[in-house]
Amino acid sequence: MTFSAWISEPINWIFLLVGLVVLASGFRVVTAKNVVHAALLLVAALAGTAGLFLMLAAEFVAWVLVLVYIGAVIVLFLFGIMITRAPTGQDEGLDSEKKVVPALLSVGVFVLMAWGSIDAFGTTLVGATGDPISTELIGESLLGRFVIPFEVVSFVLLAALIGSITLARKDLTPIEEEEGRRV
Amino acid sequence: MTFTIDYLALAPELVIVGTLLVVFTLDMVLTRPKKFWIATAAVAGTALAAIPLVILGVQGETRSMFDGSYVVDEFALVLKGLFIVAAYLVLLMSHHYIESERYYQGEYYFLLLASVLGSLVMASSRDLIILFIGLELTTAPLFLLTGWRKGDAKSNEASLKYFILGVLSTAILLYGMSFLYGLTGEITFSGLAEATAGRGDEPAMVMAILFVIVGFGFKIAAVPFHFWAPDTYEGAPTPITAYLSVNSKIAGFVALLLMLYIALPGVSEVWAPALWILAALSMTVGNLSALRQTNIVRLLAYSSVAQAGFMLVPFAAAAVVGADLEEAFAATVVYLAIYAVMNLGAFAVVIAGARKTRSGELSAWAGLAQVDSRLGVLVAVFFFSLAGIPPLAGWFAKFAMFRSVMIAGGTTTVVLAVIAAVNAVIALYYYAKVVKTVWVDDPTGEFVEDVEAAPAVSLRLALWVSLALTVAIGFFPALVTFVGDASRVIAVGG
Numbered sequence: 001m002t003f004s005a006w007i008s009e010p011i012n013w014i015f016l017l018v019g020l021v022v023l024a025s026g027f028r029v030v031t032a033k034n035v036v037h038a039a040l041l042l043v044a045a046l047a048g049t050a051g052l053f054l055m056l057a058a059e060f061v062a063w064v065l066v067l068v069y070i071g072a073v074i075v076l077f078l079f080g081i082m083i084t085r086a087p088t089g090q091d092e093g094l095d096s097e098k099k100v101v102p103a104l105l106s107v108g109v110f111v112l113m114a115w116g117s118i119d120a121f122g123t124t125l126v127g128a129t130g131d132p133i134s135t136e137l138i139g140e141s142l143l144g145r146f147v148i149p150f151e152v153v154s155f156v157l158l159a160a161l162i163g164s165i166t167l168a169r170k171d172l173t174p175i176e177e178e179e180g181r182r183v
Numbered sequence: 184m185t186f187t188i189d190y191l192a193l194a195p196e197l198v199i200v201g202t203l204l205v206v207f208t209l210d211m212v213l214t215r216p217k218k219f220w221i222a223t224a225a226v227a228g229t230a231l232a233a234i235p236l237v238i239l240g241v242q243g244e245t246r247s248m249f250d251g252s253y254v255v256d257e258f259a260l261v262l263k264g265l266f267i268v269a270a271y272l273v274l275l276m277s278h279h280y281i282e283s284e285r286y287y288q289g290e291y292y293f294l295l296l297a298s299v300l301g302s303l304v305m306a307s308s309r310d311l312i313i314l315f316i317g318l319e320l321t322t323a324p325l326f327l328l329t330g331w332r333k334g335d336a337k338s339n340e341a342s343l344k345y346f347i348l349g350v351l352s353t354a355i356l357l358y359g360m361s362f363l364y365g366l367t368g369e370i371t372f373s374g375l376a377e378a379t380a381g382r383g384d385e386p387a388m389v390m391a392i393l394f395v396i397v398g399f400g401f402k403i404a405a406v407p408f409h410f411w412a413p414d415t416y417e418g419a420p421t422p423i424t425a426y427l428s429v430n431s432k433i434a435g436f437v438a439l440l441l442m443l444y445i446a447l448p449g450v451s452e453v454w455a456p457a458l459w460i461l462a463a464l465s466m467t468v469g470n471l472s473a474l475r476q477t478n479i480v481r482l483l484a485y486s487s488v489a490q491a492g493f494m495l496v497p498f499a500a501a502a503v504v505g506a507d508l509e510e511a512f513a514a515t516v517v518y519l520a521i522y523a524v525m526n527l528g529a530f531a532v533v534i535a536g537a538r539k540t541r542s543g544e545l546s547a548w549a550g551l552a553q554v555d556s557r558l559g560v561l562v563a564v565f566f567f568s569l570a571g572i573p574p575l576a577g578w579f580a581k582f583a584m585f586r587s588v589m590i591a592g593g594t595t596t597v598v599l600a601v602i603a604a605v606n607a608v609i610a611l612y613y614y615a616k617v618v619k620t621v622w623v624d625d626p627t628g629e630f631v632e633d634v635e636a637a638p639a640v641s642l643r644l645a646l647w648v649s650l651a652l653t654v655a656i657g658f659f660p661a662l663v664t665f666v667g668d669a670s671r672v673i674a675v676g677g
Contacts, residue, residue: 113390119386167330
């Protein structure tokens, strides 16, 4: 398929637009000198990714991305920045001296993966098989075929929750313990 | 489509789930003087989980659930047994260590049991999703447990290093797995085996497999992905170090071998050379670095890197020359079982000894046998066993490894066998050096000689169990050959 044929389809305009937004905001996340800006730009990048999933008719993944990542994780980032009294203005310390090698490494990995994918799929259209997977179907298979990983994941979360509370909490002194407070 | 759940097949996992909930509830209701009940419940629950394993083993039938993605066969049972025995020993080692140093106890046992649950699930997994999540549940609690000594900067460093590299390796592994899924549309191992066969020349397939191997390379601390291991091992609480070097390493190994053996045998020309290089590098770099160590825990850390190299040898050797992988798989599982017992013993002895020396530095251990000859004997037994000296268990592990290599045959195999042999000799040097320090050298300082320094009952039990197993397996290797035989009949499921 030539580029002119590709671009003549309106759906691909949206794809191009969303893709460029993701790319630009992703780039700015790592180059921004202000942590709050970086966190907000991450919202744009994630929202764009959710848009790409929507275009693939994967509505569940798209909304999970919006709810969990934009709604919870980024908010946690912002809270973390506020609570730890990290500098919220311009911060030259965010710029690393050693940025060239990681940047080259990232570009290298990208080129490798892009080349691998293009080589594997090329211009073949991977058509949808059957109806788009609805959220209802995902819910059913999570509690049917995939019930074991689903339950096990809940233990991963529980362990992470309990462990991080323990590590983050302030230890009681022996005297406080004597007073009957439990550890 | 409805799926039925075989509760008997899931019973060991369910017992562990029950135990960790009991442990967590007990922690909330008990006051500090009664906290020992938590440890008791954890130990008892772990022992209880072995009962359904035995029942399933006696029945001996293969149970398969969810389209063959969760299989309880002899191989899974043997591994679950190994994980439970190792977890039992680690719990025994932990009890006094955690109590005397005033760490959070209930949460400690909760996280440790969660990790055990992950390894049990992983042993039964025959698809990418369960394998990945089981492995994550095995390692995620350990990120937190390595930082359990909150006041110690080294422990914090250990936790952070392990966490960041662990997350990185998980991301790489997941990339590889999603590429495999994208290329084949399959998640079950049996489906993958069919769909990947003969596609080893596709660049995307090569990339996916290499990503998977790099991801697992971090988990098993194989060179060149080992650099987190020494710092993490040194900073973590010692029972957690023992757990890291045994349970979590074996879990990583089993996951890697399951994938290569069952899901990707058709593309062995891709992963075999990578495995060969990993094995040779891990043995050589691990052993040469261990030579220079002055801290006994760091020495054991590098020794476990080197042992990972030995464990990779049979599989790498057989796959490179295209020999039958069954023999290599059995040899590796035998090696894993013996390594678990003797390495846990070595760490138990380090915990017991450190109560007297108050230090992990090797110089502080000089002449320990003069004040406590029993501890000296134990040091000699476990370290000589790690070196592979008959009649201790370690010799049979090395024997099984070399035997499977010789069965495979071929030039590249012989080269790897020579590298392994040279490394076995290097390893003997530093293991023997520890024994010499303990027995021959003069003490450099005072040893702590009070009631507090004597090993607790639970620790003594751990030492006795691992000592008995190490000696018994050495004299009667038939005790573990059934482990290898069980893994020969591995059911692919599906």
